[in-house]
Amino acid sequence: MTSEAPWSHDLDWPHGLAPFDPFDTDIQCDPYAHYAWLRDHAPVIRAGQRETPLYIVSRFGDVTEALRNAHDFSSVPRRDIVIPGFLLNSDPPDHTRLRHSASRAFTPRAIAAVEPVIAKLIAERWEPIVSAGGGEVIGSFASPLTIAVIATVLGIPVSQSETMREWTTASIEYLGMLFRGVPNASANDTALTSMLAYINAVFDTVDVTHGETVVANLARLRNEGVLSAEEAAGFACQLFMAGHETTTLLTGNCLDFLSVNPDIFARLGAVETIPKFLDEMVRYRPPVHRLTRYAARDVEIAGCRIPAGASVRLLIASANRDLAKFEDPDRFDPLRKNAAHAGFGYGIHMCIGSWLAKLEVRLMLETLVATTARLEPDTRWPRQPLAGGAFATVGLHSLG
Ligand code: HEM
Secondary structure, three states: OOOOOOOHHHHHOOOOOOOOOOOHHHHHHOOOOHHHHHOOOOEEEEEEEOOEEEEEEEEHHHHHHHHHHHOOOEOOOOOOOOOOOOOHHHOOOHHHHHHHHHHHHOHHHHHHHHHHHHHHHHHHHHHHHOOOOOEEOOOHHHHOOOOOOHHHHHHHHHHHHHHHHHHHHHHHHHHHHHHOOOOHHHOOOOHHHHHHHHHHHHHHHHHOOOOOOOOHHHHHHOOOOOHHHHHHHHHHHHHHHHHHHHHHHHHHHHHHHHOHHHHHHHOOOOHHHHHHHHHHHHHHHOOOOEEEEOOOOOOEEEEEEOOOOOOEEEEHHOOOOOOOOOOOOOOOOOOOOOOOOOOOOOOHOOOOOEEEEEEEHHHHHHHHHHHOOEEEEEOOOOOOHHHHHOOOEEEEEEEE
16 A cells, blocks of 8 residues: 655654754754654655655665666656766666766776776875875865876876866856756856866867777767767766765765774775775765656556656665665775665666775875874864765864
């Protein structure tokens, strides 16, 4: 028997916990108590506006089942905001064709080939922080580093990466406005338009016969008609957008966590623990908290009816703390056995760049361990909290 999902504000929330509102900044910055209550009491709820409710799903089993079911849960936004080539916002068969056109560049083997270049980019950017005895590590380290790495992997000159960073940041903001339905959002599309024009200019000049890079491959597929010109350029832009902020936030989360957990930092010295630490960080404090899908038809989750066309928010960060899947889920345990979490997604849209992100942050942590004995928070740069317990700024003393 299916029933209607309850509205968030009609639920009997415990004292001290405001009804879950996905747009409330305070809740977004510290959402785990809400997630726990939702999983226990109301695994599917409705929030947002009466005319256009959002369905919120919080349990590991329900979240991952929906992510595996691209047939019923579409990634294509229903409003008129589809940008050609955006892999994240496509369904099969377009998704299959697009993903295939770049997936080879992101396999563990292909990514391992760029390891020395990434290591050099890290060393160059970490050294000034060590020499200065610390500093603000998001804006001056993690963000410029991650964009330079994506540029390298795609085959865009690293000298261009600062401009790519500005365009990427502004484009993410623009897309956020577009998705939220902010009036006149399209007046803010300048950065995305500039980035698309730049990528198209690179496609026109790149050596498509001998080039092995992602852009050379996309340009070749464009010339062969496998991808349209808009799709090829859009896809390259989305790689920058999908990879930059996420990896920056993960780097910040790792550094912040290590600065307040010196015992864990001390144990990180054994290099083989770094990959496990990293994976546990993506479970415990994932840079992405929720994924949105659109019901392609009337569907059911945990006995609740979800009407065709509805937006469904799948809380992967909540799924990662589900006791039904993880033992002692609120404990950070880098030696955790059952670590198959949802922090990189699930199903056909599972993160294409996860190997790159893991390699990059692993190399960064290895450099950290080799150059720094201890980290401490530096209050000259007060932490600016962001949604999901990540930070826009992290100040650190690095003690050699
Ligand atoms: C997809 C997380 C790094 C490119 C995803 C998804 C998640 C995710 C949760 C699934 C989206 C969905 O199902 O709707 C992360 C995290 C990262 C990271 C936590 C770093 C810590 C990267 C990097 C790149 C990248 C470095 C590329 C350079 C993509 C792309 C998709 C994706 C293109 C769409 C895949 C598809 O739709 O088939 N990522 N990501 N990500 N990610 Fe990542």
